[in-house]
Amino acid sequence: MGGVKGANTWQVFKWGYGPYLEGLFTQSNFGVVTKMGLWLMPEPPVYKPFAIKYEKDEDIEALVEMFRPLSINGIIPNGVVLVGTLYEASATVRRSDYTTEAGATPKAIIQRIRDEHKIGAWTAYAALYGTKEQVDVNWKIVTDQVKASGIGEIVTEEQAGEEVAFKYRADLMRGNMTMTEFGLYNWRGGGGSMWFAPVAQARGSETLKQVQLATEILNRFGLDYVGEFIVGQRAMHHIIDVLYDRTDLDERKRAHDCFATLLDEFAKQGYAVYRVNNVFMDRVAEIYGPEQRNINQTLKRALDPNGIFAPGKSGITV
Template identity: 65%
Template structure:
């Protein structure tokens, strides 16, 4: 039984006596072993990579349910005692500000739901290419399942991927690198525990006996799945996903460009190929300072203060064979289809008059090509963790503004970001991930969290990036928990009011993840 001494902090607005009663009821639902309290058991959940004090995100307890029914009971108990609860899938959302279990909630002293025990692959239909998963399932687990059962389907995953959750990544509208890389587009059907404890199955899942829950997204009436992404309106306990049939042939390739300003011409060359589906996957344009951490330490070329000087970047590019921009894409289909499309791609590069194109045969065994080639077929790896070794010190934030796939816009964003980052003493570690018509500009702001001045500068730099890009009509599509309010403001007061209206209607007690995405009661 829980004792008073074991409770480090209680949720804001909840008395110690009330919280003790809530813990006793939580234990009756999930069992004492699945209610974590006390410093020893909570410390692994409290480390963040954001430029804030870890204690600012201290949780009161962690719950580890094993079923949707247990989640329903947890939510009802939270309503009875006014205890806020923050769900996390596998908690490996490193790039958006968290570490360890990644449970840095929006406000202090919440109870975290950790779904590590809800990790069942409930169904995979090899003929239809669908899967039904619980939130604790990892990408590696799903890939292993497909391989062990000889199911010829590919998984689209983010990078790094193996330890992350398909459900969690999709709910945060993450992206991958295969033709199925727009992950929410490939989602179909959810089971959601609502804030009052009711269980909602969206779209065809609401029809008793339906066998089309994972194949028809829309159902009847308003489409609801979208409101449960990047929100705090419910807790998703099951999700359907579409998986890509393994193609007969696959041809990854790499194009190296020498100069930073080449980015404009690269985008304008690649966009028509992407829109025409000649290149069907999410094309990546990785800057040299995104490439380098995967294979070398920063100190090999520069170990001084502030941003890496351009002269040292050029020296590194020459010695290591990096381009200023390194483009990765792939062709999929039959050998005949690939042959036709390969000629179209190579003709486009030749017409541009710059850029060196390489095939898998040219680059065999080299990094980071091999890791990129694996990503574009859904291969698991942790290569991108090299970013966190680049400067050291455990600090990382991803700044990810969206822009249109036009060269002029991309050049503008790159210059703006470089200027702000360098002025605050940080490197431009950036890449673009290209959709059909949009580009996700992903920048990892790496800093030394053990250095107070570097941490303060990182916070100020992130603030300026968000403000400056907003002034130019750009906003990020995801952010870490420390900057949710600032990012939500970028999208205007009407959207915030609509979000709040939905929150009040569904969760009048503000129980689920208060403050997520800037949404409050």
């Protein structure tokens, strides 16, 4: 729509006459954004964040099956985040509080952290918002389903009080800026971090096998599984932070090799990431296949024949 002289619709109707080209510039290096329109959501009359704590690792399967239809049908309007123990603990707990031994954190210590800090194996975070009437109806739907499932302890904002992890999530879902998640980098110390984020169908059957595969690989390299799932209607993002001490040369190398192994082993199971750090961009581009890579290269040559814009971004070269 921005190609029409005098148009004031470029930021409200993206698709225009077709084909839709704007999406080409998502995570690419085809050009430089010079104008941007932001869609702002009016603050709703009522906002009700909540958490549900689950005791067992295997609860994650039923958890996804319960939340997917609630997401698809708009009962829960935001993404539902299912947070693993160590991801949740990192807001207030340091690994050194429990052990200084090298290698992966033993299961017994992880269970101690759960018990002493009242952290679930998984904690689901979501929010309801809208008019009071809408929120009241949707809250009954959610709580009835949780009760019917027979598992999970609901925690409201009033019950959580000043609990750091809950407040962080409530602020995040409200759209507030927060630095609490940077506590992740204090879990092991040393500030090393690489995000591994494979995408899957939002099905319970996709969860445990991914957690088990990731945990086995991470532990093999002496690192911990620190992860969460984000359910957004039909798709599910598995967000794993590969944490390591970047001042330790040996651990840094192990983390690099671990990340490469995660990419390769997950790809064998049909899973690929939707974002990655600079070091592994070419490797991820290869996972998506030569056809997509060739199309991206053709577009790059047409739009940026001299390869000026972020050469190599997302594995795209001239």
